[in-house]
Amino acid sequence: MSEVWKYSLKQSTSFAKCQICKEEVPRRGHTTNLMVHLKKHPNKEKALENVLRHQESVPVAGRSACSIKTQKSLEHFLKETEVWADHGTKTNEIDDAIAFMVIRDYQPVSIVEDEGFVNLLKLLAPKYRIPQRRVITRIIGEKYEKVAKKTKDAIVIWE
Numbered sequence: 001m002s003e004v005w006k007y008s009l010k011q012s013t014s015f016a017k018c019q020i021c022k023e024e025v026p027r028r029g030h031t032t033n034l035m036v037h038l039k040k041h042p043n044k045e046k047a048l049e050n051v052l053r054h055q056e057s058v059p060v061a062g063r064s065a066c067s068i069k070t071q072k073s074l075e076h077f078l079k080e081t082e083v084w085a086d087h088g089t090k091t092n093e094i095d096d097a098i099a100f101m102v103i104r105d106y107q108p109v110s111i112v113e114d115e116g117f118v119n120l121l122k123l124l125a126p127k128y129r130i131p132q133r134r135v136i137t138r139i140i141g142e143k144y145e146k147v148a149k150k151t152k153d154a155i156v157i158w159e
């Protein structure tokens with residue numbers, strides 16, 4: 001029996017499920033794809049151990065099941081924040097959201113320097129680098145240029 005079955009569950013002749021990441025790998029009767037897939041998990045021995053340990057403790061009601069849930073969402077959150085580093089698209093999205101907030105809620109651009117706001121952002125997106133005022137001002141300028149022809153509303157930016 002191939003070693004790959006230690007890490008995979010046979011679902012059917014065409015699919016097998018990776019025990020580590022739960023991804024369904026097309027196998028078409030052979031194990032080559034599975035072997036290729038398992039290369040994605042350099043520490044597969046350890047990863048499987050962790051997965052199995054979690055599975056064992058899941059049926060236990062109460063505290064342990066709850067902490068697993070918390071840890072899962074924490075892992076998910078950390079993964080999410082990876083893409084917020086530097087010039088990721090999330091960074092641009094947050095920049096845009098701040099610019100939107102400044103306009104929509106009549107906030108001063110200097111909010112990016114406010115302690116409470118900075119604190120909140122750090123908590124939500126630890127890897128996100130809070131932009132300087134002029135960045136937000138520039139984004140607002142760009143947005144305004146785009147809609148200026150369509151609207152007569154004046155936008156006032158408080159520095």
Ligand SMILES: [Zn+2]
Nearest residue numbers: 018020021023
């Ligand atoms: Zn996998």
